Amino acid sequence: MIDRIDGKVFLVVSFLLGLLVWQLVSMTKAGAVFAGPVDTFDAFIQEAKSGRLLEHIYASLFRVLGGFALALVIAIPVAFLMGWYRVCRMLVEPWIQFLRTIPPIAYIPLVIVAQGVGESAKITVIFVASFLVMVVSIYQGVRNVDVTLIKASRVLGAKDRDIFFHVIIPASFPFILVALRLGLSAALTTLIAAELTGAQVGLGQMIQEASLYFRMEIVILGIVMIGIIGFLLDKLLLFLERRLAGWQEVRSV
Template sequence: MAVITAPDKTPTTSTPRRSRRRVPALLLNLIALVVGVAAWALIASAQLADVPGPLSVSSRALDLIEDGTLVDDALASLRRVFLGFALGTLLAVPVGFLMGWYPLARGLLEPYVQFFRTIPPLAIIPLAIVLMGIGETPKVFVIFLAAFLSCVVAAFQGVVGVDSTLINAARVLGAPDRVIFLKVVIPAATPFLLVGMRIGLGSAWATVVAAELIAADKGLGYEMTHAQTYYDIPTIFVGLITIGVIGLVMDRLLLLAERRLTGWQERR
């Protein structure tokens, strides 16, 4: 007598799951740029606000490029931002690491760091003028202060946030404190530090316009303030866009460095 068996309903081949297609980030950036410029042109043409359109701003930018004004101003502001940001970062890294690694240094330095964090760097401008004069020094100093206060907190938080299991494991294996600091703490704190540098860079560019009010004769902030006197709105827009573009390029460079230095870190 034949035995009838039920048919096997298990599929012989499994259908691979389709992965979602991700839109390239660059394409999304271009779409956002086009939409933003189109919205700007629409607002200007409809006179919803007293702003110049993209064409008039582009024309003014070409005029400033041809006579060399925009290039000179951009280089002057970039030099101040780069110098203040570099000095602020170079000092913030050791100070933040000392505060995070040594409780004694934390107790001595943290009150001063937290105190000055509550004071906007722009509020230091009058004091900087009195103590440092009207040259380049007070301009660079307020930019330095803005970058330093952002970076030092990130460096400090990166050190105290290191997983204690990693440190204890290194000590069990016989590693001295110097090796633990160089091989465990610094790599683990690097992502925090780079984020702090990006925030500090934004703070530096946010401060440069006010810093260039200190008796400056060049710079994007100076040019924008000068244009305000004559109600030259297209020139103000050119200055704003130039600051944004230069700041964005510098931020992308820092982001590229972050990806290269923290390639071991899982990302979404």
């Protein structure tokens, strides 16, 4: 019986339950620091009318997508070189594994000294977080390509170039799409840390400024907006994954 219920119904029920839990928590002692849905919605209306919210969203999106896009452009060739050439793998992989264990926030002092507090500094912090996540994911995809396919291609007379473009890349494509989702998630989770580099606008900056004045409804609003943006972008990537890699019957989580 439950299996016959449309997934959209569960989505609505889940949303309503979430609002109910949110409201109940705000009515407890935690309500002093956890604004309720009504107060948060009022803050949304006020910030939207003033135009400040749109300005914050635009600034944060620019930083997130900028750092994410730059990371993707560099991560793909680095990951394929690591997976295809043993020498490159032996030289680069230890450093990738080492750097990915360091929180991106640790690079902020270095980035500020090197680049100041402009937009490039914020994009750099987001780039580092996204790049390390994506390069590892794509690299694992290249390494996990079925060896039988490669051997069969060689038996049929395929050259390395043909194997790379017609076997390795198509077989790794689903991993690239998964890496996109992971990289975007890393970019969003690093946003607030990136905006510690002296941002004047942005959702992270809005949250930090509101916390100083104990305007918890603005803090919650900023958190919710980051969550909504991340949710919508993830759904977009999931849609692309199903359309572009459906032939591999990839099941996304």
